[in-house]
Amino acid sequence: MAPTDVTALHAEHSTVLSAAQWQPRAEAHAERIGAFTDPLVALHDDGMKHPVYDFLFSYYSLSPAALKRWHPGPGVVVANRSQEEQAPHSQWKFYRRVEPDAAAGLPHGGWTVDVMRFREERASMIDFALRLLPATRERTARLSCFGLHEWAMAYRSDLHGIRHSTVPLRLGASGTDAVVEDHQISCSHFDAFRFYAPEARGFNQLQPTRASMVELEQPGCLHANMDLYKWCGKLLPLVDSELLAECFELAWEIRVMDMQASPYDLADWGFEPIRIETPEGKAEYVRAQRAFSERSQMLRERMIAALEVHGVSGG
Known part of the structure; x- marks a missing residue:
């Protein structure tokens, strides 16, 4: 992905979340979803199907793992943890890279929703x-x-x-x-x-x-x-x-x-x-x-x- 122009970043985005800020939110979301999905996954691991809840993962497209991923929504940049360790959003579709900008709270860069690409493709x-x-x-x-x-x-x-x-x-x-x-x-x-x-x-x-x-x-x-x-x-x-x-x-x-x-x-x-x-x-x-x-x-x-x-x- 092409790096984002830093000057454009300030005009387009209003919120930057450091790793210390976004990681607890991501963990809380995964825990919230896991309260529903973890027992169901365990049931499936035992070779059993659930006549009520399985519908939510057969008829609808998101897997329990995909459902646990935390997305901040447009207008938010999630900072990379370090120069070597990027936010997981770097591997997900419709995110684009934001270049490092220490003054903006992004010493190692980050990732944000690529709204334009999403609109074009969907x-x-x-x-x-x-x-x-x-x-x-x-x-x-x-x-x-x-x-x-x-x-x-x-x-x-x-x-x-x-x-x-x-x-x-x-x-x-x-x-x-x-x-x-x-x-x-x-x-x-x-x-x-x-x-x-x-x-x-x-x-x-x-x-x-x-x-x-x-x-x-x-x-x-x-x-x-x-x-x-x-x-x-x-x-x-x-x-x-x-x-x-x-x-x-x-x-x-x-x-x-x-x-x-x-x-x-x-x-x-x-x-x-x-x-x-x-x-x-x-x-x-x-x-x-x-x-x-x-x-x-x-x-x-x-x-x-x-x-x-x-x-x-x-x-």
């Missing part, structure tokens, strides 16, 4: 995010889906088998089918709808497609809110690890609730069901869904702000 993705996320933010949350997408995926399991084959269906195959047939299903999220059993697609009031995502996504959707974590992963390091961690924790909690409301019996894994086939279960689901929706909107707003500042105007 222009189409940024453009889509800036259409999808604000459109989702502006819609009223719909809170009447009751997690029936998971039931629609398990419909007619006598023909297709069970999607999560390591755990049984709580109501059995016929009981699961009856729940699907007795409800109006209103899933607006294409990446859930596309996994429906073929026979269940006609039960959905909407027929979402990849092309209709901007028109249909809404902030009551559990999967749209989980996907904030996906967008953080795609936008690293244009967004910082604080936002990434908060979106990950939200996705983790939503995934738990999503599977509690699913047709699967997860009692052996310590998860009590949310019985959405009952009025009490529906009410419990809506309460949690509303709280997740409100929380997601705050995170969505922060992500949009980061995109508007750094993804468009190039601040």
Whole structure:
């Protein structure tokens, strides 16, 4: 990478972090994430899979190790530890080198987010995010889906088998089918709808497609809110690890609730069901869904702000 002009550094950046400043932040972030991922990695090392949490690392792209990396966000320079030992950011994509400047607190140089390169290489993705996320933010949350997408995926399991084959269906195959047939299903999220059993697609009031995502996504959707974590992963390091961690924790909690409301019996894994086939279960689901929706909107707003500042105007 070409060295950064030192004069341009002062005009472009406002924060320089010494190794003594950024290393504790990086360690705290890794510890925060590790509280979630380390037990799961240990489970995998023992040759076991988790029916709830593995989704966050199979469907979404970040590995536990990549998730633990600390990114400061644009406008911050992380100083090298010494002339011989560079910050780990030197090995990560979309960082550029900053030359030594003792007066600026960089006796050994450092690394900062290469915003211009990110914008150039990820222009189409940024453009889509800036259409999808604000459109989702502006819609009223719909809170009447009751997690029936998971039931629609398990419909007619006598023909297709069970999607999560390591755990049984709580109501059995016929009981699961009856729940699907007795409800109006209103899933607006294409990446859930596309996994429906073929026979269940006609039960959905909407027929979402990849092309209709901007028109249909809404902030009551559990999967749209989980996907904030996906967008953080795609936008690293244009967004910082604080936002990434908060979106990950939200996705983790939503995934738990999503599977509690699913047709699967997860009692052996310590998860009590949310019985959405009952009025009490529906009410419990809506309460949690509303709280997740409100929380997601705050995170969505922060992500949009980061995109508007750094993804468009190039601040």
